[in-house]
Amino acid sequence: GAVVSQHPSWVICKSGTSVKIECRSLDFQATTMFWYRQFPKQSLMLMATSNEGSKATYEQGVEKDKFLINHASLTLSTLTVTSAHPEDSSFYICSAKWREYAQYFGPGTRLTVT
């Protein structure tokens, strides 16, 4: 149980375009999901907390107009990187809150902006 999927696993896009990343909880309902960014050989940095049916809460320094988060159902949250630039290239990971004490993570999405 507690499986989280992400799609796509790897995406390459041109500078200036937008890309959407999906995060799904496959066998449980997740009222809260989280989006992280991870640079090579570094730890995970929380970008935003996504709550089903309400606006996402962004961490300080994260541009909410650039990283659009939608949590339209109890099993799906999406992250859209708008007008992507090479500096947005990174590994993006989502997680879903399961019960009160654990987060389960998706396999991550590698974004490369050319």
Place this chain on the structure above:
Amino acid sequence: AQTVTQSQPEMSVQEAETVTLSCTYDTSESDYYLFWYKQPPSRQMILVIRQEAYKQQNATENRFSVNFQKAAKSFSLKISDSQLGDAAMYFCAYRGNNAGNMLTFGGGTRLMVKP
């Protein structure tokens, strides 16, 4: 704000031996959760073990156990009978009770297992 520190960027252990990864944290809360996550080369984050701060007993999951010292704000992970598949990045994480369930991660420790 809570901080989590992993002072060992890299550790190495011989297969079948035991290794301990260190983690310290800073918090003013009395009730919280602590976690160890493993990130292998696939980059999939895997929950290894968790500890509730109100429990005095150290958590154990098969070959993985923790040494939780609440007063010292220390939370180390012991891996017994190390296996090649244990090679990965290990992240210590903190979750407070009033933090909207968000996790604060340490910088990570890269564990290498020698055959």
